[in-house]
Amino acid sequence: MNKPRYWTLTGPDGKPWRSSVPGELGGHRRSKLYGCLDCRAALQAIARGGYVQHRVFFANEATAIAAGYRPCAVCLPTPYANWKAAQAK
Structure with missing residues (x-):
């Protein structure tokens, strides 16, 4: 039997929480910005390395704000x- 999958999202209080639904937006904890999961700038930063360890995810734009x-x-x-x-x- 398959175990349920969970994602770690960042809540409006800035703290992580487990969600059974993946986030719609990605962000960077240090620069405090959020964007689309397929953002060209974020994908380039990920390819250069170092970005992933500070990556966070949000359920929606309102939560990120x-x-x-x-x-x-x-x-x-x-x-x-x-x-x-x-x-x-």
């Missing part, structure tokens, strides 16, 4: 522009 992460400028240009404009105010 609540945890204090910002959108990626590469794969989420519109949310990033909105975030940057809000920071300028």
Whole structure:
């Protein structure tokens, strides 16, 4: 019999939790940014090494924002522009 599979996601409090559903977004704990799982910049960073040990996953964008992460400028240009404009105010 197959054991259920679990993923470790980051919650709105920034703490990890087990989920039976994989996350929709990936992030980087040190730079506090989030983006698409297939983001070109993230995949390049993973290929260079060192990035994976700080990688986190989120169920959705609202959770990433609540945890204090910002959108990626590469794969989420519109949310990033909105975030940057809000920071300028």
